Amino acid sequence: MTVDARAIHDALAAHGPFARILVAGTRGSAPREAGTAMYVWADRIQGTIGGGALEWRAMEIAREVLADGRPRVERMPLGPALGQCCGGAVTLVIERIAAVPPDPWIRRVEGDAPAPRLTGFGLKSGWMREDAAGPARRIHIWGAGHVGRALVDVLAPLAPQIRVAWHDIAPDRFPTDVAVAHDAAADLPARLATCARSDAHLIVTHSHDLDLALCHAALTRGFEFCGLIGSATKWARFRSRLAALGHPPEAIARITCPIGDPALGKHPQAIAIGVAHGLLMAPSANVQNRV
Template sequence: MTLDLAGFDRALAEHGPVARVLVAEARGSVPRGAGTAMLVWEDGFTGTIGGGALEWRALEVARDVLRGGHTRVERVPLGPALGQCCGGAVTLVVERIAAVPETPWLRRVEGARDAPALRGFAFRDGWLREEAAAPARAVWVWGAGHVGAALVATLAPLPEIEVTWVDVSEKRFPDLPDGVTKLIAAEPPRAMARAPTHAEHLILTYSHEIDLALCHAALNRGFAFCGLIGSATKWARFRSRLAALGHDGAAIDRIRCPIGDPGLGKHPQAIAIGVAAALLSRRTPAAAKKDGAA
């Protein structure tokens, strides 16, 4: 549920040992729920447990643990201790991490009791158990122009999303956010074969011809979602050309164009916000299954 093993690997490779802050328990109104975590090193961190004052306190504790190496369990009533208006309470477990843990990860973080029977994500009797995070949503962003860069920067920090960013040459990419996979493809439509069939595609290249070829390739490959940037006029032309390529109307209707929220404006960041909001509001099969089991 909570263990981002790839995130551990990246942070350890770049920074050496790190401290991890985990919300092990959450009661009442709190900024983030149980299972939320952040990784901290001496001069930086990734992730967030939210809450402003809570996070600043957590960073101080984490750097102390990073230097001293002793696990700490902090029970924090947000109102009395930090003056936060949400008024709930959280239990933080702060640990020093020097290697990627094996899963499931069961360890005693306080006290001296024997281990209880725990399943899934659980914190009880001083023992903490975690499993690897659920597979990330595979989002493929086609195009590294201004809108693509804004969109990747918006999506990359989200732990449930794994971004693959595709364009035709190295020079088209700006600095790559942490956790984003860069794919250089001289012929982007041919790279569609590398995408999993459950991928969610956002097509926004510099070329209408490449956009059309990517839509054609996506329809042949299969996808969970496919969105295309453009106007209603562009989409009308694409629909006609995709039909001429042999795709039926029901298949073509699975591609969404335009994407985003036109009411937000045409600034790249505004487009990115609208597209990201629409993507996050889309129910995935995993989310539907989880809701059905609740």
């Protein structure tokens, strides 16, 4: 349960100050776990604390906080107060955010008690503490077509555990409103060669030749995981061509092709859901052959 300073920086840069709704604690059944946050502006939102009456009421309060700047702590029994059948209760901390917070982020959110001893995430005596998120799992998506866009839509909200970077050959291949880090590079394989060996790659470009070049670059550079969109026939041809480029069979076998879950079908969103499921179920280096 940590604060995503990078997401706060990006949200401020994109849309200016906002009200942050943080689930500081839960009791019994609740829509989302402690540590979940969403951002609220006058005309938009980002993220969710679980929807329903809880979220609608929290957004109303958040816009009040956005206007007056005073933090609020709201303790909400979901059944009696909101008519939800979860049966539990949540404690929300709602604050106006105008700058990236420090690490650790310790601040008074209600009352006037002196600061208690706080270690780790938590709300105590009106004081809240959060620590910065650890290093995210970096996933590069190569290609901004239908599957690339679906992958970004599914994976980007999983920050801070996952951090997406999106690449293609020209700026006009991206949607006009891009919510993740992205760049256009005429030589994508050269760009991949600059990535960390601990990064993961999903190769879904418009060109089989470019896909092959990216696979070659990934095998040359090293990676945590590499997935390629394609059929069994495409992958058989790629294995042969990658071997001709000097890669041994055991290295080539580390590339997963096809990506996704065949049982879900070939719709871009279905592929993205299968990929996300595999990434979440198989942390870090154990992900190969699971998506």
